[in-house]
Amino acid sequence: MRSETLKLLRRKSFKAQQxxxxxxxxxxxxxxxxxxxxxxxxxxxxxxxxxxPAVTPTTTKALLDAxxxxxxxxxxxxxxxxxxxxxxxxxxxxxxxxxxxxxxxxIVGLKELxxxxxxxxxxxxxxxxxxxxxxxxxxxxxxxxLGGGTLLDLEFLTDDSGxxxxxxxxxxxxxxxxxxxxxxAWQLNNPPSKPLPGVKPYANQSLLLDDVRxxxxxxxxxxxxxxxxxxxxxxxxxxxxxxxxxxxxGVPEDSILKWDMAETAKGGPFGExxxxxxxxxxxxxxSPIPPFLDAESLASSNRNLSVVCDVGCDTTNPHNPIPIYxxxxxxxxxxxxxxxxxxxxxxxxxxxxxxxxLPREASEAFSQALMPSLLQLKDRSSSKVWQQAEQLYxxxxxxxxxxxxxxxxxxxxxxxxxxTVKYVDR
Ligand SMILES: NC(=O)c1ccc[n+]([C@@H]2O[C@H](COP(=O)([O-])OP(=O)(O)OC[C@H]3O[C@@H](n4cnc5c(N)ncnc54)[C@H](O)[C@@H]3O)[C@@H](O)[C@H]2O)c1
Numbered sequence: 001m002r003s004e005t006l007k008l009l010r011r012k013s014f015k016a017q018q019x020x021x022x023x024x025x026x027x028x029x030x031x032x033x034x035x036x037x038x039x040x041x042x043x044x045x046x047x048x049x050x051x052x053p054a055v056t057p058t059t060t061k062a063l064l065d066a067x068x069x070x071x072x073x074x075x076x077x078x079x080x081x082x083x084x085x086x087x088x089x090x091x092x093x094x095x096x097x098x099x100x101x102x103x104x105x106x107i108v109g110l111k112e113l114x115x116x117x118x119x120x121x122x123x124x125x126x127x128x129x130x131x132x133x134x135x136x137x138x139x140x141x142x143x144x145x146l147g148g149g150t151l152l153d154l155e156f157l158t159d160d161s162g163x164x165x166x167x168x169x170x171x172x173x174x175x176x177x178x179x180x181x182x183x184x185a186w187q188l189n190n191p192p193s194k195p196l197p198g199v200k201p202y203a204n205q206s207l208l209l210d211d212v213r214x215x216x217x218x219x220x221x222x223x224x225x226x227x228x229x230x231x232x233x234x235x236x237x238x239x240x241x242x243x244x245x246x247x248x249x250g251v252p253e254d255s256i257l258k259w260d261m262a263e264t265a266k267g268g269p270f271g272e273x274x275x276x277x278x279x280x281x282x283x284x285x286x287s288p289i290p291p292f293l294d295a296e297s298l299a300s301s302n303r304n305l306s307v308v309c310d311v312g313c314d315t316t317n318p319h320n321p322i323p324i325y326x327x328x329x330x331x332x333x334x335x336x337x338x339x340x341x342x343x344x345x346x347x348x349x350x351x352x353x354x355x356x357x358l359p360r361e362a363s364e365a366f367s368q369a370l371m372p373s374l375l376q377l378k379d380r381s382s383s384k385v386w387q388q389a390e391q392l393y394x395x396x397x398x399x400x401x402x403x404x405x406x407x408x409x410x411x412x413x414x415x416x417x418x419x420t421v422k423y424v425d426r
Contacts, residue, residue, distance in 0.1 A: 054110045054125075054154070056080055059367040059374070061088040066375055071105075073097060079201075079359040098122070106377055110154070110366075112140070119147030127154050131396050142404035145397045152389040157373060165385060166369035169237025170244075171362035172311050172354040173282050174205075177229070177242035178212045179349050179357070180278045180309035181249060183335050184227050185219025187306050192345040198332040205361050212249045223277075226251050228304070230273055232292065233282030234258035238311045242280045264289070268321065269297035274305045281310045281322055288319040298324070299341045308338070309349040328352050 055063070057080055060070050071093045072085040082092055098107045101122065109126040115136075120143045128151055130140035144151045157165040179199065186196045202208040220226050229246050233239040239260070246256045257276065264270070267290045273279045274297050281292065298305075314320040315328055324338045325348040335347035355362035376383035380390075397405045 054108055054363075054367055054370060055374070056364050056367045057084040057088050057090075058364060059371050060085055060090045062371055063374060064089050066378070068378070071101070079363060108374070113143075115139075116143075118143070120144050120149035121147045123150040123152060125152045125154060129155075131156060131392070138400055138404060141396060142400055144393070145400060145405045150390060151393050152386060153393070154370070156392055157370075157385055157389055159385065165373050166366050167237055168355040168362055168366055169282075170241035170365060171358050173231075173238030173241030173243075173280070174245045175208070175241075175354040175357035176238070176282075176309040176311040176349065176351070177231070177245040177278075177280050178208055178249070179334055179351070179354075180229070180280055180307045181212050181219075181227060181246070181251075182215045183307045183309075183347055183349060184278050185215040185222075187345060187347065188219050188222040192337065195333070195337075195347070196335045198330075199334055199357065200331065201357055201359050203360070205358055208358060209245075209248055212245070216249055216251075226255060227277035228255045228257070228275075229278045229280060230257040230259065230276040231280045231282060232259045232264060232273075233284065233312065235260040236282055236284060238282035239280075242282055242309075242311065264292070268292040269294050271297065271300065271302065274298060274300050274303040277304050278307045278309070279305060281308070281312050283312050283321070285312060285314045285317060285319065285321065289321055291323050292321045294323065295339075295341075298338075298346070301343075303340075303343045305346060306344045307335075307347055307349070311354060313350055313352045315350055315352070322348075324348060325350055331357070 055070070055072070060072065063070050070090045072082070072090045073095050074082050074092050075095060086092055098105075101107065103121050105122060107122045107124045107126075109124070112126060112128050112130075113120075113124075117139075124144070128140055130137035130151075131153055141151070143149070154166065155164075159165055179196075182199075183196045202211075216226065229242075229251055231239050231242045231246070234243055235258075239258070243256055243258055247253070257272065259272075269291055270293070273293050279293075293305075293308075308322060308324065310322045310325070312322075313328065314322075315326070324346075325336055327336065328350045329336050329348065330351060331353075334349055334351065336350065338346040338348050340346045373383070373385050376386060380386045
């Protein structure tokens with residue numbers, strides 16, 4: 001082995017893995033995970049985006065019933081209490097203790113691991129945000145390659161038709177449409193100097209729905225009608241969520257315009273958008289398209305549009321089809337003002353973590369969608385979804401500079417015993 005590689009490996013020391021109590025405070029503070037082995041699952045908690053795990057109490061029970069061992073890290077912050085996991089029979093383990101799990105455990109989490117430099121030896125199932133050359137991707141990816149670990153990235157788990165196995169879209173659209181209706185009603189009853197107040201995650205969906213219904217009634221009292229809502233990307237995950245929210249809130253069916261590829265084929269900008277009260281964009285932007293609205297269409301005397309919710313949130317994409325805002329809004333400040341030459345004020349909702357408004361339901365839906373694949377972890381070598389994910393990981397590792405990919409740790413035995421890890425050149 002080249003001395004350069006050896007130095008790198010030493011620097012990215014594995015000492016944190018020798019004993020659970022050797023782990024640095026930084027590692028200890030990370031969000032909790034679940035660890036499963038082929039006879040048990042040990043994943044990192046899906047705390048990232050959602051404040052809820054990729055494995056919920058319901059899906060934990062399904063995994064236990066299927067013969068997995070499931071170790072769930074304790075967490076005071078997770079949307080599901082530790083006791084809910086205990087009640088279904090999971091083993092509760094200390095926060096951040098996955099680093100000491102035997103190497104044949106699979107570490108399942110939602111969010112990326114906190115930044116650190118020690119190399120990773122386990123197989124990790126999580127969102128890692130390093131396969132598309134994102135900032136710092138080499139640092140993230142090389143932790144796996146240098147440690148002999150494997151990254152099976154949740155973002156790229158696809159079924160036979162190439163569709164993602166699990167995603168958070170439905171609840172993003174649902175939450176986005178909910179906030180859009182609330183913003184519409186608020187703006188009718190308040191001056192532009194008083195933007196929609198901050199929102200907090202809801203304990204459950206029916207509480208959100210109650211709020212939307214009562215606020216929509218306030219808007220209706222002022223406007224004399226319920227809002228007309230145009231959803232583009234209505235056939236996708238986010239779009240279906242947005243349409244369902246509108247229906248459940250009581251927007252009449254003929255006031256919910258459901259557009260997808262066929263309706264936008266002629267190319268924007270579209271008069272129907274500015275003539276609606278609310279526009280919810282739910283498209284997956286895969287190639288440049290003409291804008292859906294622009295300064296000219298917004299200047300139309302037919303404009304009723306007062307709220308745009310861009311669930312797609314291609315905020316920094318140069319081809320963002322909603323080129324009327326440049327930053328993301330947040331739960332504490334959900335709306336941003338957009339420039340309009342005349343007519344009613346216009347605000348934009350561009351929150352990029354909308355499912356967090358409904359952490360319980362969003363986690364449960366994600367976890368249920370992931371479940372059939374998690375069950376296949378028992379026999380990963382014959383599972384197409386995991387084989388594809390592993391192949392993709394290997395291909396991405398090959399795009400690393402040689403010094404970050406050539407050393408691979410072959411792990412034998414269990415963790416903790418010095419000398420059970422040997423590094424081999426590839
Ligand atoms: N803001 C958030 O918190 C949040 C959360 C989850 C997903 N998203 C984003 O939302 C977007 C949609 O995700 P999804 O899971 O619903 O995708 P999806 O693939 O399930 O659905 C996208 C839909 O958009 C349609 N579409 C694509 N281009 C179109 C066009 N030019 N005109 C009309 N329709 C078009 C497709 O036909 C499809 O029906 C993605 O960009 C995703 O990253 C945002």
